Amino acid sequence: MTQTQAAPAARARLLRTVLRSPSALTGGVLVLLVVLCALFAPLLAPFDPVAYNPADRLQGPSLEHPLGTDIYGRDTFSRVLFGARTSLAVAAISITLALLAGGIAGALAGFFRGNVDVVVMRLSDILLAFPAVLLAIALLAFLGGGFWNLTLAIAVVYSAPFARVARASVLRVREEAYVEASHALGNSPWRILFRHVLPNAASPLIVEVSLRLAFAILAEASLSYLGLGTQPPAPSWGQMIADGRQLLETSPWISIGPGLAITLTVLGFNLLGDGLRDLLDPRLRRQ
Amino acid sequence: MLPFLLKRFGLALVSLLGVLVLVFAMVRLVPGDVVTNLIGLEGNVSPERREELRRLFGLDLPLHVQFGQWFGALLQGDLGTSLRTDRPVLTDLALRFPVTLELTLFALLIALAIALPLGVTAAVNRGKTLDYLASLFALVGIAAPSFWLAILFILLFSLKLGWFPPTGYVLFSEDPLGNLRSLFLPALALGMSLAAATTRIVRSSLLEVLSLDYARTARAKGLPERAVVYRHALRNALIPVVTVVGLQVGNLLGGTVIIEQIFGLPGIGRFALEGINLRDYPVVQGAVLLVAGAFVLVNVLVDVLYALIDPRVRFE
Numbered sequence: 189m190t191q192t193q194a195a196p197a198a199r200a201r202l203l204r205t206v207l208r209s210p211s212a213l214t215g216g217v218l219v220l221l222v223v224l225c226a227l228f229a230p231l232l233a234p235f236d237p238v239a240y241n242p243a244d245r246l247q248g249p250s251l252e253h254p255l256g257t258d259i260y261g262r263d264t265f266s267r268v269l270f271g272a273r274t275s276l277a278v279a280a281i282s283i284t285l286a287l288l289a290g291g292i293a294g295a296l297a298g299f300f301r302g303n304v305d306v307v308v309m310r311l312s313d314i315l316l317a318f319p320a321v322l323l324a325i326a327l328l329a330f331l332g333g334g335f336w337n338l339t340l341a342i343a344v345v346y347s348a349p350f351a352r353v354a355r356a357s358v359l360r361v362r363e364e365a366y367v368e369a370s371h372a373l374g375n376s377p378w379r380i381l382f383r384h385v386l387p388n389a390a391s392p393l394i395v396e397v398s399l400r401l402a403f404a405i406l407a408e409a410s411l412s413y414l415g416l417g418t419q420p421p422a423p424s425w426g427q428m429i430a431d432g433r434q435l436l437e438t439s440p441w442i443s444i445g446p447g448l449a450i451t452l453t454v455l456g457f458n459l460l461g462d463g464l465r466d467l468l469d470p471r472l473r474r475q
Numbered sequence: 476m477l478p479f480l481l482k483r484f485g486l487a488l489v490s491l492l493g494v495l496v497l498v499f500a501m502v503r504l505v506p507g508d509v510v511t512n513l514i515g516l517e518g519n520v521s522p523e524r525r526e527e528l529r530r531l532f533g534l535d536l537p538l539h540v541q542f543g544q545w546f547g548a549l550l551q552g553d554l555g556t557s558l559r560t561d562r563p564v565l566t567d568l569a570l571r572f573p574v575t576l577e578l579t580l581f582a583l584l585i586a587l588a589i590a591l592p593l594g595v596t597a598a599v600n601r602g603k604t605l606d607y608l609a610s611l612f613a614l615v616g617i618a619a620p621s622f623w624l625a626i627l628f629i630l631l632f633s634l635k636l637g638w639f640p641p642t643g644y645v646l647f648s649e650d651p652l653g654n655l656r657s658l659f660l661p662a663l664a665l666g667m668s669l670a671a672a673t674t675r676i677v678r679s680s681l682l683e684v685l686s687l688d689y690a691r692t693a694r695a696k697g698l699p700e701r702a703v704v705y706r707h708a709l710r711n712a713l714i715p716v717v718t719v720v721g722l723q724v725g726n727l728l729g730g731t732v733i734i735e736q737i738f739g740l741p742g743i744g745r746f747a748l749e750g751i752n753l754r755d756y757p758v759v760q761g762a763v764l765l766v767a768g769a770f771v772l773v774n775v776l777v778d779v780l781y782a783l784i785d786p787r788v789r790f791e
Binding site: 311313314317319321322325326329413414416426432433436437451455458 | 486489490491493494496497498501502504505506614615617618619620621622623626627629630634725726728729730732733736737747748750751756759763766767770771774
């Protein structure tokens with residue numbers, strides 16, 4: 189009974205606190221905006237993002253084409269809207285995978301310690317021994333590009349940080365008195381892990397998800413720029429910037445629009461992550 | 476200090492060994508195998524020739540033997556030969572590494588030159604316009620992708636203003652000033668996110684120190700604010716900055732790949748990308764190994780440096 193009453197109250201409190209943090213609010217609005225653009229791209233886009241339209245090629249920004257057109261006459265604004273789909277899909281799927289793999293491994297390592305801990309930590313050491321983008325590039329060099337390989341590569345790269353964060357958080361929570369109490373009551377370790385430890389260890393992971401989504405968007409863009417990401421014709425922001433590179437002197441707008449989109453999206457996730465950190469962990473709140 | 480050093484180097488060796496195994500395994504990730512892929516580029520090849528190629532790569536041997544041979548050669552400085560040019564990979568890496576290293580250090584220098592004054596200014600003017608402008612710079616600098624900034628810089632500083640060459644590399648030995656000019660925009664683009672992140676850290680760390688007792692004492696005895704900031708607070712505020720910058724230097728190394736590609740710099744990163752496009756696996760393997768090795772080494776050096784600055788670290 190107490191739980192059913194507490195839940196809406198807690199939610200309302202969370203909402204109130206989020207509204208109090210300007211950075212969480214700004215970030216949340218930006219992220220929401222990008223998500224809406226991605227979801228409703230077919231409705232919002234004034235033009236077909238892939239169909240060639242030679243009559244309109246390389247036009248500068250105008251009322252009809254707010255971000256200009258590319259060498260095939262495609263409307264850059266429409267392509268940016270559809271590019272949000274690629275970017276968000278890769279980021280969301282890869283970070284979910286990284287959270288599941290890294291988060292579970294890290295939580296088990298922190299909770300059971302011993303050999304599990306040693307193995308998980310050494311594996312994450314190895315993954316962390318590469319600069320992140322370089323590891324993704326190397327994996328794609330051998331696996332080949334494409335949507336799923338790209339998603340998988342980013343997931344592998346970012347699973348190690350999740351393992352670290354989950355482990356540290358679980359290590360802290362498992363020393364709490366209520367965990368000890370649950371042990372004393374004779375509850376099984378698995379029950380303790382899922383009922384008591386994980387729910388209380390989750391907040392650093394929530395912050396980490398938001399910040400890592402920002403990294404994943406940047407990684408997706410970089411890898412697509414290098415031609416290792418999703419393949420044409422589906423528009424992707426990184427690839428659009430690469431297309432514009434050749435025509436920079438005459439048609440700079442081709443690269444400018446998608447770059448702005450990346451920057452705003454990453455900014456949104458960063459602000460949201462920073463704001464959530466301040467809200468969820470008052471000790472880290474800035475003066 | 477000695478136990479700390481031994482432990483740190485031991486861990487680094489374990490990491491390096493893991494890196495070796497992973498890089499070795501990566502080539503085996505190629506769908507089908509390397510030989511099938513190479514043949515795919517060159518048309519039909521008889522089964523005999525295919526077997527010969529497999530033997531050439533040692534792919535007919537068991538995995539652990541392959542690894543042993545590869546590792547043994549590696550210890551003697553043999554990273555294999557390029558499948559395309561027949562040149563030893565190590566020779567080409569040695570030619571190109573100085574470019575990547577110079578770019579990385581230059582980017583670090585630019586990042587610090589921006590972040591230290593900006594972070595201090597922001598902290599001293601806390602809550603004023605200058606502070607908000609610095610925060611805005613930090614937020615955008617972290618969010619904007621380096622390769623896009625690179626393109627904007629080329630557009631503005633090369634194509635419009637003509638201050639710097641848009642692409643290309645000039646050897647330091649031929650023309651030192653031209654060398655710095657050819658690397659300035661790449662280093663600026665590469666260092667921008669580090670500059671942004673460091674600005675934030677300098678600001679928050681200095682603010683924290685300025686609220687401590689000894690800063691208050693310094694003020695109470697009548698020191699002007701400038702002296703409090705520069706003579707007392709700044710030095711202590713820089714300790715966390717060293718850690719963050721140290722952790723990021725390695726990422727600068729990784730970021731060089733895309734920046735070298737944009738500016739046409741003959742460094743390790745572009746070498747690796749050429750290798751990827753030509754499916755020249757030994758080249759890719761060697762380049763990844765070199766950068767990962769340098770990354771591990773940088774991280775060890777940062778830890779040691781940090782232990783020297785802050786003795787508490789050694790006893791953890």
